[in-house]
Amino acid sequence: MLRKNKWTFVLVAFLLLCAAACTPNTAGTDDQPDSEPGSETPDPSAPSRDSIVIAVESDAVTMLANTDVNYVNDVQIRNIYDPLIERDEQGQFIPGLAEEWESIDELTWEFKLRDDVVFHNGEPFNAEAVKFNIDYILDESNQSFYLSRWTMVDEVEVVDDYTVRIKTSVPFPTLPLRIADDLLIMEPTHVQEVGNEEAARNPIGTGAYEFDQWQRDEYLILTANDQYWKGEPQIKQVTFRYISEFSARLSAFLSGDVHLFKNVPVDSVANIENDDQSKIEMIGSSRINYLALNNFYEGPLQDQRVRQAINYAVDVDELLEAVLNGYGTKMTGPLSQINADYTETSDYGYDPDRAIELIQEAGYEPEDLNLQIDTPSGRYPMDTHVAQAIASQLERIGISVNIQVNEWGNHLAKIRQRDMQDMFILGWGPAYDGQGTIENLFTENSPYSGFYDPEVEEQIYAALPIFDENERKQAFDDLQHLLVEQAAWVPLWQQGDLYAVDDQLTFIPRVDERFTVFEMSWD
Template sequence: MLRKNHLFLLLFICFTVLLAACTPETAGTTPTAPATPQPAGGTENTAAPASVPEELVIGFEADAATMLANTDVNYVTDIQIRNIYDPLIDRDAKGALIPVLATEWKNIDPLTWEFKLRQGVKFTNGEPFNAEAVKFNIDYILDEKNNSFYRSRWKDVKEVKVIDDQTVQVITSQPFPTLLLRIADDLLIMAPKHTKEVGLEKAATDPVGTGAYKFDKWTRDDSLKLVANEEYWQGAPSIKRVTFRIIPEFSARLSAFLGGEIHLFKNVPVDSVERVKSSENGKIELVGSSRINYLALNTFYEGPLKDKRVRQALNYAIDVDELLKSVLNGNGTKMTGPLSKVNADYTETKDYGYDPDKAVALLKEAGIDPKTLKLTLDTPNGRYPMDTHVAQAIASQLQRIGIQVTVQANEWGNHLAKIRQHEMKDMFILGWGPAFDAQGTIENLFTEKAPYSGFYDKDVEAMIQKALPIFDPAERKKAFDELQHRLVEEAAWVPLWQQGDLYAVAKNLQFAPRPDEKFLVFEMKWGQ
């Protein structure tokens, strides 16, 4: 993130304007390349160009859960497999929707969407891409037997109709104004024949898509290796081999980068930025992310946080400004509600602010002596910038008014599983993104059946369900504005910040970070 807060804010303001215009530690250095030997009898000592690495190695914080598309709502899974599978619709670097496997689309009536598909595209096993492939993948999400965590986001899809090889219609049970966003953010296209022939268990470790890279080898909790698809419909990738190397700890990723073992990693610890910048072959790239970070106050757990007054008290007792300054060195933008300022549907909401006296008063009103209150806070370890440090700092702030907090650090996959299975206790830290529209956040984090929800209230859920089918932009915005204010009043969580992303990048790698955090290797290349 930018080192000066005012520059950081300027970046986000610019990004917001762009979105609004859219409709939808061991030290070391990377070894230098040896000079090319001179021919016998040569008199000039001309320096040779730096050698190009045989493969790009990306340090990644956690392993994918599966190689199947449309199954696991999990950033670390999605980011890796998006190099294997193509979407129908994608977002460009500014968040605008762009055609990929679908070339055009239209809303025929309030319940019918039609898509024209790109011709001449093949899966890497030779299967043709067509309308049947689109139907297969959407049907896969809707089929309860497949246990797709995307299913709750697609519940309004009634049927997929194949009109011809290059035309498909999606029929919904009620108006689904954000279907295009769901397609762009969720849907990836697996090869139907391959998936059916080998079965889901095999396909989960042997994926076939139409993407820029082909699957090579997956070693659980170690690495994912991909090779270039030389027949890719957009042209052969510049980088021929790529490895996602799983390195859970921040410090280990930093050491691997400084030692030249990896070329790229995200979430550079804020206290290590200068080490990267001063290293021989490293640079820092930064971008304002579309990801939000928050502290969930879990109402699915039978504990004191089911009382709104307790949740409100925690909002008053946590000093987000102090966390940003002391833990993240200012690398983030404070949030006051469930959406960030870069979200197209953002509205200004109440800021609880830091008021420990009011926090104590609310706890006593709820019949709780703060000095007797004991809570558990779960956090991932190494998934978000300084995540365990943030958790410990929150615990220290709550201790100021007497609340005892036990911090539990989890491996990322286990952290997500505990949330999905409602095994979390009082509080947990999570991030959400890309978060470009209100529904994408509110429906997925505040409804009873959404896999990562930590808050449920029947009246709030009714408001959400009423808002979802509204097509009129003004009426829809009004409904989601009301929801943002209601969620703040209910203290559904403690909003933290819009994440700022810091990347360590090899100096000879041409890489432009994206607000949606995608590592699309097709967009990268080696340079001088």
């Protein structure tokens, strides 16, 4: 809990940590229960205190697993589905549905599975279920946004009921990372019998909570799986309420209608700390925030010199102090300081004169540039304020800037569909090693990439198969320096996550930002 000693907590947190679609975009959108908006939402003031209401910024795209790469999706469905490999609160691998795993050779991984797990419909969890879910990602007809991360997988082999082998076309040393961060286990028979669209409306997993109701753009209700293999959940009902505007989230929280939400703007911390029924929890997240300099869009930012000029013209130190009140750690490259592959990179620093020189070298005058920044509203701490402050900094050297504010789902869709213009605000995480960020944000076919260069991509794909830890680390060090030189982004900061929490709720924030309700309880 963060009360008055903000700076001490931030420093300690970061030092300890150092030692971001159904059959995409459509499934689950029809045939929802008929009701008045919010009429099915349970009363959070019920005396039993065995339920919880969590506010999130937007609706999930789908309840299907392994389909949409989207934080808002993930935090909800990870209460329905389980992974083979989990992470503890510090982000370290721990057994999940897989009890152990090993690399048999550079092209083969073997996983030993738990033999005491059943799905919500009573069907047994086994190796066939694992094979089905990986094959689901690899099947192009499912349009999984995870596919680009799994292209090195050749075959999934069922050895016996509780042993599965994954064979790859090239060495894939970080397959456990992909397993932990991407793969959730859906019940195969259900998906096969009802089809993807119905399975997106009525999901079945092995998780701590079972699907109950989903009213699009209003709420999702889950009920406890009392036969859960880890034990009976203490909280019996979970409601995720979709509240897009921060002011409405704050109002619902302070009135007791919501018990927990993330991304409290720094200018509202005191409102929560001064409420006797509330508290602020904070953790240094593995999420990074950046300004993408989009070279997929045909415009001046396809010129490296213009991208470098933008880096010189943006004063990140000023943004941190004036907009975020210090709640964040400055980045100079594409990885956060708690990333295992992090290396120190050069800081462009704030140099508006050099920015103007580079723009002129590229054949422009600053006044010639009329650029657009796209930003979500309320998805990241102070996101629209950050966009406005960056625009003001660029206007100091004569660049005209238009700010486009997007609803969160539309913001993601514009990135994936390559509809963004010059620049956009985005966060990414959790990412614990270099591949988790660099492959997913700097290759041509990755859905959230905003920068592509053939030579950079060639180096990325040369680095991925390296098993030797020292050689691999050097390859990712080189990539970080290259991306800074290319000015692929304006790196901003490693996010400090602020949560508003009911004072009676036991909730420990996680580095990976997940709302794992099984770990929560009421005092």
